[in-house]
Amino acid sequence: MYKNFLKIITFLSILVSPFLFTSAYAKTKVGFVYLTTPGDHGWTYAHELGKQMVKKEFGNNVEISIVENVPEGPDATRVIRELAKQGNQIIFTTSFGYMEPTLKVAKEFPNVKFEHMTGYKRTKNVATGNIRFYEGRYVQGVVAGLMTKTNKIGYIGAYPISEVIMGINAFAQGLRSVNKKATISVIWANTWYDPVKEADAAKVHIAEGADILAQHTDSPAMLQIAEKNGALGFGQSTDMSAFAPKAQLFASVNNWGPYYIKKIKQLKDGKWNTGDGPDHWSGNTWGGLSTNMLTLSKFSNMPTDVAKKAQAAHDGIKSGKLKIFAGPLKTNDGKEIIGAGKTLDDGALWGMNYYLEGVTGKVPK
Amino acid sequence: MENLLITILLTSIPILLAGLGELVTEKSGVLNLGVEGMMLCGAVAALGSVLIFGNPYIGILFGAVAGILISTVFSFFTITLMTNQVATGLGLTIFATALTGLIGEPFVGKTAASLPKLEIIFLSDIPYLGKILFSNDILVYFAIFLIFFIHFGFQNTKIGIIIRAVGDNHDSAHSIGYSVKLVRWISTSFGGMCAGMGGAYIPLALTPHWSEGMTAGKGWIALALVVFASWMPIRLLIGALIFGGITILQFVAQARGWDVPSQFLNMLPYLTTILALALISFKLRNNNYAPACLGKHFLGNK
Numbered sequence: 001m002y003k004n005f006l007k008i009i010t011f012l013s014i015l016v017s018p019f020l021f022t023s024a025y026a027k028t029k030v031g032f033v034y035l036t037t038p039g040d041h042g043w044t045y046a047h048e049l050g051k052q053m054v055k056k057e058f059g060n061n062v063e064i065s066i067v068e069n070v071p072e073g074p075d076a077t078r079v080i081r082e083l084a085k086q087g088n089q090i091i092f093t094t095s096f097g098y099m100e101p102t103l104k105v106a107k108e109f110p111n112v113k114f115e116h117m118t119g120y121k122r123t124k125n126v127a128t129g130n131i132r133f134y135e136g137r138y139v140q141g142v143v144a145g146l147m148t149k150t151n152k153i154g155y156i157g158a159y160p161i162s163e164v165i166m167g168i169n170a171f172a173q174g175l176r177s178v179n180k181k182a183t184i185s186v187i188w189a190n191t192w193y194d195p196v197k198e199a200d201a202a203k204v205h206i207a208e209g210a211d212i213l214a215q216h217t218d219s220p221a222m223l224q225i226a227e228k229n230g231a232l233g234f235g236q237s238t239d240m241s242a243f244a245p246k247a248q249l250f251a252s253v254n255n256w257g258p259y260y261i262k263k264i265k266q267l268k269d270g271k272w273n274t275g276d277g278p279d280h281w282s283g284n285t286w287g288g289l290s291t292n293m294l295t296l297s298k299f300s301n302m303p304t305d306v307a308k309k310a311q312a313a314h315d316g317i318k319s320g321k322l323k324i325f326a327g328p329l330k331t332n333d334g335k336e337i338i339g340a341g342k343t344l345d346d347g348a349l350w351g352m353n354y355y356l357e358g359v360t361g362k363v364p365k
Numbered sequence: 366m367e368n369l370l371i372t373i374l375l376t377s378i379p380i381l382l383a384g385l386g387e388l389v390t391e392k393s394g395v396l397n398l399g400v401e402g403m404m405l406c407g408a409v410a411a412l413g414s415v416l417i418f419g420n421p422y423i424g425i426l427f428g429a430v431a432g433i434l435i436s437t438v439f440s441f442f443t444i445t446l447m448t449n450q451v452a453t454g455l456g457l458t459i460f461a462t463a464l465t466g467l468i469g470e471p472f473v474g475k476t477a478a479s480l481p482k483l484e485i486i487f488l489s490d491i492p493y494l495g496k497i498l499f500s501n502d503i504l505v506y507f508a509i510f511l512i513f514f515i516h517f518g519f520q521n522t523k524i525g526i527i528i529r530a531v532g533d534n535h536d537s538a539h540s541i542g543y544s545v546k547l548v549r550w551i552s553t554s555f556g557g558m559c560a561g562m563g564g565a566y567i568p569l570a571l572t573p574h575w576s577e578g579m580t581a582g583k584g585w586i587a588l589a590l591v592v593f594a595s596w597m598p599i600r601l602l603i604g605a606l607i608f609g610g611i612t613i614l615q616f617v618a619q620a621r622g623w624d625v626p627s628q629f630l631n632m633l634p635y636l637t638t639i640l641a642l643a644l645i646s647f648k649l650r651n652n653n654y655a656p657a658c659l660g661k662h663f664l665g666n667k
Contacts, residue, residue, distance in 0.1 A: 039474030069577075154620065187619040190631050196579055199572035200376065204616035207368035221572045224476065243476060361622030 027063045028268055030054065031088035033079055034068045035095040036193055042218035042237040043192065044068075046254040047094045047117075049238070053257030054264060062264065072097025077104055084109040090267050092129075092260065093117070095192070096163070102126060113272050115263055117256075118163060120350060122280035127272075129259050132288030133163070134170035134349070135317045136252030136296060137214070138324045140234045141174020142313045143249050143299075144182070144212040146306045147232060151182040154205025156215040156222055158192045160364045164216045165352045170324050171214060172358035174313065184359045185210070195221035206231050212249075223247050232301060239297040250310070251297040259285050259293055286346070289318040325349070330357050369613065370497050374505065375570060377609025379404065379563040379580070381508050383587035384594070384601050385515055386432075386559025391591055392519065393552035394532035394658035398454025399439055400560050401584025402461025406431040407564030409465040412575045415477040415568075424477070424569050425504065425562060432561015433554050435461060440553045444546050447662045462578055472575040480504065480569045504566050509602075511559070516598040528552055532656035535663045545663045560584070586638055593641040595654040604641075608634055 038048035054062060065088060070079045076098050083091050084105055090113040093102045099119035106114045106126045118130040144153050153175065157164045168186060175182050185208070187201040198217050202225035205213055213233035215222045223244035226233040235241065235251025263285075266272040274283025287293030296314055299307040316322030325344035329337040331354045338344060353363055383400050390397050397403075410431030411424035439457050442448045480502035488499040518525040530538040531548045539545050563583075568575055586608055594600035615630030 037470065037473050039470075041474045045474075185620045185622060187616050190628065193576070194579075194581065195572045195574040195576050196567060196581060200372070200613065201616050203372045204369070204613060204620055207366075207372055208617070208620045210620075219574065219576070220476075221574060224573060228479075361619070362624060364626050364628070 027061055028058070028090070028264060029063045029065070029086070029088040030264060031080075031083035031086070031091040032064065032066045033070050033076065033083070033091070033093045033095075033098060034066060035070065035072070035097075036218075037068045040193060040218055041220055041240065041243070043254075044094070044218075046237045047092075047256055050256030050260050054260045057257075057261050058264065061268075070098075073101070077101040080105040080114075081108065084112045089113065090115065090264060090272075096161075113263075113267060122274050122283045124274060124280070127263070127274050127280070127283035127285070129256075129263075129285040130163075131254050131256075131293045132286060133216075133252060133254075133294065134167045134324065135288040136294050137167045137171040138174035138317060138322075139296060139310050139313045140214055140249075140252070141171040141176075142178055143174075143234075143302060143306060143310050144171070144214065145175040145177070145179030146309060147249065147302060148179070148182050148212045150209050150211045151179070152208070152210040152212075153182060153184045154202070154208070154210030154213045155184050155186045156198060156201045156205070156213070156217055157186055157188050158217045159190060160188055162350050162352045165355070165363060166349045167216055168359055169352060169356040172356045173324050176358045177313075178309070182358070184214075186355075186359065186361060188364060189217050191217070193218040195219040198222050199225050202226060203229075220244065235297065241297065241300065246301060248297075249301055250299045253295045253297050255293050255295050258291070259287060289314065290320065331355060332357050332359050333362075367493060367496055369617065371501075373606065373609045373613050374497065374501070375609075376612050377605040378505055378508050378570070379566045379583050380587045380590060380608055381602060381605035382504070382511070382563030382566065383560040383584060384590040384605060385508070385511050385598060386556035386563070387587060388591050388594070388596055388598060388601060389515060389528065389559075390553050390556030391659055392532045392596060392656055393528045393549045394535060394656050394661065394663075395440075395443065395549050395553050395556075396450045396454065396660040397436070397439055397443075397457075397553060397556055398451060398588065399435070399457030399461065399584075400556075400587050401580055401582070402458035403432045403435050403557050403560035404564030404567075404580045404584045404587075405461050405465040405578070406435045407561030408567050408579055409469045409472070409564075409575060410561070411565030412472050412475075412477050412568040413468070416472060416475055419478060421478050421480045421569050422503070425480075425565055428561045428565025428569075429558045430561070432557040432559070432564070434557075436553050436557025436560070437550075439557075440550045444549050444553070444663075447664070450660050458584070466577040469575045469577060473577075475575070477568055477573045479573050502570055504562065504570065507562075512598045512602050519598075529656070532658055535658050535661070536665070539663070539665045545665060549663070560587070563587070582635070586634060589638040589642055592655075593638075596656070597654075608637065611637055 034044045036044045038045045067079050070076050092115045094117050102114050102116045114126040116128050119128050122128050189197045198219055198221040202222040206229050211231050213226050215236050220240045220243035223233050223240050227244040227247040232249050235248050237254045239251045241248045274280035323343045327338035327342040328340045387400055407428035411428035414427035415424040442453045443450045482500050484500040489495045531545050535545045590604045593604045611633050
């Protein structure tokens with residue numbers, strides 16, 4: 001019912017938008033483009049929760065339009081353009097694959113502001129937003145290292161892009177901080193959301209001896225397979241304990257609300273900009289545990305001393321004392337990345353195309 | 366290893382069921398390219414009914430009925446109105462993909478109960494084999510039963526021979542008094558039922574979810590498999606296991622760190638389909654495996 005209601009709202013807003021243009025309005029019109037429906041209980045659901053925080057914060061001072069189930073590619077261009085035409089002043093496009101469509105439409109509508117998640121290309125009116133997911137994955141690695149009995153961790157990745165690879169490496173850093181014997185094997189699903197494939201990959205990991213599973217894909221399928229087979233795992237994007245009460249150790253929870261609110265406030269105050277640099281770097285929001293854009297759900301299905309160590313890792317990252325990518329760092333084929341005393345900077349994270357020690361196999365080319 | 370073999374077996378069940386149904390349909394001379402669409406209908410009906418009634422066995426029933434219903438649409442167009450079978454079958458799949466997306470929207474993100482495993486006493490205690498073959502859910506046993514049922518049916522029963530006659534020479538079958546259209550309606554419905562059950566198996570046993578287009582090409586593979594098996598049920602089992610094996614192999618290769626690009630492995634099931642079709646079509650030129658009237662209209666007055 002609720003979803004249908006949203007659809008009707010979106011449809012009606014298309015109909016009335018020309019009339020709204022003529023009257024002076026103080027309302028800020030905000031558009032959202034979703035990859036799936038919030039029913040995925042993962043990535044898009046987390047954005048939906050963020051949107052609800054926007055609604056709560058601004059009440060009647062915002063008018064929100066949402067388009068769900070938008071495939072990445074030419075369809076996205078059409079949808080984003082339509083939202084811009086309707087007079088939305090700021091449009092949040094919430095999937096990696098909307099990067100080129102967003103840039104294309106942004107060129108056509110220089111007065112509309114765009115916020116793209118989670119890409120790396122910015123222009124005068126396209127900013128980017130991202131979460132330091134890898135910080136949560138370090139804590140996952142710590143828990144995995146303490147909980148595993150087979151010393152085999154199964155990891156399901158979406159695509160071999162730097163965002164996912166830095167997560168795997170952060171997991172490996174956490175893992176090796178407590179357990180040098182355990183290794184991570186990675187299966188690429190080549191999709192963000194496909195419960196059948198994610199389930200197949202999880203089954204294979206378990207059949208190959210993994211007892212802890214981690215994922216960088218969006219559905220709860222992996223955790224459900226873990227639950228069925230007596231393995232443990234971590235939830236993605238939102239708390240997935242409802243799907244796997246006995247299997248979920250904790251989930252890294254994406255909290256987009258504060259970022260949305262900050263950006264809409266900037267727009268209302270006329271302060272929204274992406275800076276003048278060639279890279280428009282100041283238009284990039286990349287928050288993690290310290291800014292509450294990433295939070296961890298309750299630690300469960302683990303002994304209290306493990307939970308304590310996980311909490312300590314969380315606190316260390318949050319306060320900035322614990323550096324995840326501190327040297328000496330070596331790739332899994334023995335090449336040195338940085339020596340002792342140095343730390344990888346953000347630019348180096350986005351250039352990651354190698355696995356650190358603790359991960360088996362090679363990054364697909 | 367055991368666990369991997371079970372995973373492979375379970376992965377091949379949807380294509381095996383759908384393939385068996387399509388085999389019977391094609392034996393009667395009807396080429397239904399709507400397998401993918403019928404599977405989706407079965408999947409969404411199964412998941413929806415399990416969410417409502419809470420019993421996975423009801424899901425099998427609803428999946429089968431949904432498959433039959435959607436296949437009668439196809440029968441009505443192609444057998445009664447005599448539209449082009451290829452175009453109608455493709456249309457059916459495109460229609461069903463969108464329709465199931467619409468029907469399935471309320472089910473997204475909900476979890477349905479899975480089919481329970483039924484262990485067969487004594488047999489399930491055999492080391493290795495027992496766990497792989499005799500402690501599965503009901504649809505696995507049903508699929509294996511169906512292979513032999515169809516094989517035996519075509520060889521030894523009157524109904525089986527009538528279906529073959531209709532598929533091989535509809536004019537002769539008609540002239541000795543069989544209703545070609547009725548036989549084709551029934552065979553197509555049987556195909557729809559099997560495809561529906563094959564689709565139902567995905568949310569009922571493989572992953573307890575609905576997602577749009579979740580059959581992800583399994584229907585097309587089932588279609589190719591029928592040709593690959595040269596219309597023989599037992600070869601169909603072998604083919605289905607090969608395809609199930611390749612699907613799982615692409616993950617195993619990655620988990621074990623074999624140095625093969627994952628995109629290439631993703632492509633393998635489809636590549637194998639094309640290769641199989643190419644090889645078979647070489648062989649087909651001088652044999653008579655394919656039903657002679659496959660895809661042809663019956664213009665008789667009955």
